[in-house]
Amino acid sequence: MAGLPDLKFITFGGYDITGLVQGLNDAVTNETEEVDVAGDTILTSRYVGSAAAEVKITGFYDEDLSPAFEAAGAEAVLMYAPLGNGTGLSCECCSAKLLRYERLIEGKALHKAEIDFLGKSSTATGGAVIIDHALMLAPLAARGAAGNTDATDVEAPAQTTDGARLWVAVTALTLGGYTNLTVALRDSADGLSFAAVAGGSTTFTTAGGKMLYVPGTVRKYTSVSWAWTGTGTNPSATFVAALKRL
Amino acid sequence: MAGPYGIDDAIVSYAGSSINAHITKTYPTVSQEVEIEEHTPLGATVAQSLFTGLTTYGEVPISGPYTETVDGILGAAARNKTTAALVITWGGTKTTTFSAVGVKNYNRIVAKGAVTAYEATFFTYFGCTVTEA
Numbered sequence: 483m484a485g486l487p488d489l490k491f492i493t494f495g496g497y498d499i500t501g502l503v504q505g506l507n508d509a510v511t512n513e514t515e516e517v518d519v520a521g522d523t524i525l526t527s528r529y530v531g532s533a534a535a536e537v538k539i540t541g542f543y544d545e546d547l548s549p550a551f552e553a554a555g556a557e558a559v560l561m562y563a564p565l566g567n568g569t570g571l572s573c574e575c576c577s578a579k580l581l582r583y584e585r586l587i588e589g590k591a592l593h594k595a596e597i598d599f600l601g602k603s604s605t606a607t608g609g610a611v612i613i614d615h616a617l618m619l620a621p622l623a624a625r626g627a628a629g630n631t632d633a634t635d636v637e638a639p640a641q642t643t644d645g646a647r648l649w650v651a652v653t654a655l656t657l658g659g660y661t662n663l664t665v666a667l668r669d670s671a672d673g674l675s676f677a678a679v680a681g682g683s684t685t686f687t688t689a690g691g692k693m694l695y696v697p698g699t700v701r702k703y704t705s706v707s708w709a710w711t712g713t714g715t716n717p718s719a720t721f722v723a724a725l726k727r728l
Numbered sequence: 729m730a731g732p733y734g735i736d737d738a739i740v741s742y743a744g745s746s747i748n749a750h751i752t753k754t755y756p757t758v759s760q761e762v763e764i765e766e767h768t769p770l771g772a773t774v775a776q777s778l779f780t781g782l783t784t785y786g787e788v789p790i791s792g793p794y795t796e797t798v799d800g801i802l803g804a805a806a807r808n809k810t811t812a813a814l815v816i817t818w819g820g821t822k823t824t825t826f827s828a829v830g831v832k833n834y835n836r837i838v839a840k841g842a843v844t845a846y847e848a849t850f851f852t853y854f855g856c857t858v859t860e861a
Contacts, residue, residue, distance in 0.1 A: 483793045483795070483843050483844075484793075484794065484795075484838075484843065484844040485838070485841075485842060485843050485844055486838055486839065486840050486841070486842070486844070488844065489838050489844070504839075504840050505837075505838060505839045505840060506836075506837075506838040507835060507836070507837045507838070508835065508836050509833065509834070509835040509836075510803075510806045510807055510833070510834045510835075511832070511833050512806060512809055512830065512831070512832050512833070514830070514832060514851060517854050518782060522782065523781060523782065523783060524782070524783050524784075524785065524852060524856060524857065524858055525763075525782050525783065525784040525785070525852065526852045526853060526854045526855060526856050527830075527851055527852065527853065527854065528853065528854040529809045529830060533809070564794065564836065564838055564844055565796065565844075572796060572799070612807070613807070615799060615803060615804075615807070
């Protein structure tokens, strides 16, 4: 069982908005249409093919985080972990469009905020997605020198040949002179020998969130690596990476 | 007379497996309504209706604590728009079987001072038959 204390992080683009959240409600709604015809004795319905996902957040107004929501029609990757921040735990991910940002000033109370997002459905790559129920390969944490999570890989029941979606959110980034940060998906058939997955890397020069469709085969065991391009000193990045197998 | 029955007698089975452990807040309600149309002939002093022949089974809501397990059953069904059989055992051997239900709504709620919860609503899918046994 989980509660608010287990909702360890929520990121919107490059913003970690965890500190303002007091409640979260996400909903997947499938549109249906009644399809009973002559001869039917029971009213039945069919999915009509359209679905919607909304994520509603309530909490405190935060002036430092407010810019994340102030831009009209803001869109960014939204990621949140309702059951804790750890490798292999679920991470809900979506490309979210900001629908409503309400700031409330009330008597005898702290300023509050209400934020509504709409999960965008995209069929451009990897099929339609509203809210991906992904698994964390790298929990939200600060990382410095290049490395990987091979030692704490996430095991799936089997490999997939239908590709996957890699979701990454970077909430803090110090390049230290390096050109960019590269986060890449790795896989293995035996959990011992890992290799980069073709088409499974993405780069960051600033904090932000990305969804990458990785086509083809993703083997049974997966992890991520991070590396710095160019030269510099003392780089650091706070990021989370999660994978949704298709 | 068999019964009366309480929640200790009830079993809710979805896709062939009991989901009792996941239903702790909103227990299922099966609403059965026969559609009628008013046809009151001239001269009548009492309004009259005729059955139209269609029976409506209302959406069946359930809710309980959110877990990875329930997400894998009901969340996946909502996201993938799949259907499965829903069997409600009221008590003893009395059952209501929906041959095919879909998940119309699936909500997850994180709130201060509360266990993270899920809510799901079943609807009768195209071709569904309802059997009372």
